[in-house]
Amino acid sequence: MAHRIEHKPAENRFAIHVDDALAGYADYTVINGVRDFDHTVTDPAFRGQGLAGKLVAAALDATRADGISIATSCSYVEKFVEQNPEYKDLLAA
Numbered sequence: 001m002a003h004r005i006e007h008k009p010a011e012n013r014f015a016i017h018v019d020d021a022l023a024g025y026a027d028y029t030v031i032n033g034v035r036d037f038d039h040t041v042t043d044p045a046f047r048g049q050g051l052a053g054k055l056v057a058a059a060l061d062a063t064r065a066d067g068i069s070i071a072t073s074c075s076y077v078e079k080f081v082e083q084n085p086e087y088k089d090l091l092a093a
Helices: 051-065 075-083 085-090
Strands: 003-008 013-018 021-031 034-042 069-072
Touching: 003 051, 013 051, 021 051, 034 051, 034 075, 051 075, 051 085, 069 075, 069 085, 075 085
Parallel strands: 034 069
Antiparallel strands: 003 013, 013 021, 021 034
16 A cells, blocks of 8 residues: 655645545644644544554654744644654754
8 A cells, every 4th residue: 555645734734645545634733833733633444554653754854844843732743752752853942
């Protein structure tokens, strides 16, 4: 199964697709220049494949490339950053 991740800025969303199916997404809001990841969902049919981690890593990499700090209102993203300290520098002060 091939997957692709895309950023949809107009929707404030990063999405992951497996083949042509939407497998999950990470939504965010922008508050005072900070990208607050507030909701991450994986379709039940695609759970257990590590897709959420791939999605969040790609979203955080893109956020870093954009020069934007993050907040982690979503518990999954918060846990991901705790477990992957290379992303802690993105956390807004």
